[in-house]
Amino acid sequence: xxxxxxxxxxxxxxxxxxxxxxxxxxxxxxxxxxxxxxxxxxxxxxxxxxxxxxxxxxxxxxxxxxxxxxxxxxxxxxxxxxxxxxxxxxxxxxxxxxxxxxxxxxxxxxxxxxxxxxxxxxxxxxxxxxxxxxxxxxxxxxxxxxxxxxxxxxxxxxxxxxxxxxxxxxxxxxxxxxxxxxxxxxxxxxxxxxxxxxxxxxxxxxxxxxxxxxxxxxxxxxxxxxxxxxxxxxxxxxxxxxxxxxxxxxxxxxxxxxxxxxxxxxxxxxxxxxxxx
Numbered sequence: 001x002x003x004x005x006x007x008x009x010x011x012x013x014x015x016x017x018x019x020x021x022x023x024x025x026x027x028x029x030x031x032x033x034x035x036x037x038x039x040x041x042x043x044x045x046x047x048x049x050x051x052x053x054x055x056x057x058x059x060x061x062x063x064x065x066x067x068x069x070x071x072x073x074x075x076x077x078x079x080x081x082x083x084x085x086x087x088x089x090x091x092x093x094x095x096x097x098x099x100x101x102x103x104x105x106x107x108x109x110x111x112x113x114x115x116x117x118x119x120x121x122x123x124x125x126x127x128x129x130x131x132x133x134x135x136x137x138x139x140x141x142x143x144x145x146x147x148x149x150x151x152x153x154x155x156x157x158x159x160x161x162x163x164x165x166x167x168x169x170x171x172x173x174x175x176x177x178x179x180x181x182x183x184x185x186x187x188x189x190x191x192x193x194x195x196x197x198x199x200x201x202x203x204x205x206x207x208x209x210x211x212x213x214x215x216x217x218x219x220x221x222x223x224x225x226x227x228x229x230x231x232x233x234x235x236x237x238x239x240x241x242x243x244x245x246x247x248x249x250x251x252x253x254x255x256x257x258x259x260x261x262x263x264x265x266x267x268x269x270x271x272x273x274x275x276x277x
Contacts, residue, residue, distance in 0.1 A: 080236060092114045
């Protein structure tokens with residue numbers, strides 16, 4: 001997950017650099033690259049690309065598609081750190097949906113941690129006037145669908161190869177993105193092609209390592225590591241895009257991270273206590 005977080009951070013920067021291109025066009029390029037690479041690797045390893053759990057994999061693909069579109073939209077339209085912070089509420093949706101989908105337990109104290117981070121999101125919206133209500137809704141929607149997609153990954157962990165799970169993502173995203181792009185096409189020029197290629201490469205790497213982590217570890221615990229990406233985003237946003245933040249916005253981001261890290265470290269402390277007992 002640490003590797004996935006780093007690769008996602010580089011991808012976020014590249015998406016920001018092509019903010020002048022329609023969101024779904026960027027999604028289309030990213031998906032075509034992923035489809036070609038994933039299909040090649042599946043054939044090379046002689047793995048059936050459609051897998052066994054068609055329904056679960058299809059839901060993963062649809063949820064992943066909607067989550068990706070919302071995520072790319074917020075990256076293109078609001079400051080990088082704010083976009084990443086809102087998108088990274090997905091661990092909470094992952095944990096809560098996990099109660100019903102994969103039957104993983106969430107302890108009562110974790111809901112308190114969730115509330116801390118939600119409070120931070122509300123404050124961030126209030127203090128960062130560059131974030132519209134629509135931007136916030138789209139960002140929260142992206143986080144919800146990402147959480148649903150991660151649960152579908154966990155549900156298929158015992159039966160499907162990571163590459164099969166990844167394959168369904170572009171397979172179901174391309175038709176939707178292609179139809180939209182057909183009517184709203186903006187031709188990439190110059191370095192746009194370079195950044196679009198990097199988006200494909202780093203997303204593919206990030207997706208692979210993220211899928212491995214969700215297949216082999218507790219959802220709530222692993223998902224919390226996503227939030228390290230906020231630190232990357234603050235740095236990249238400041239040095240590459242001259243994105244400054246007022247004190248209250250920084251405090252709001254810190255509150256969000258506090259809730260996440262309390263959730264993460266509380267589980268570790270509890271695990272050590274049980275092992276000693």
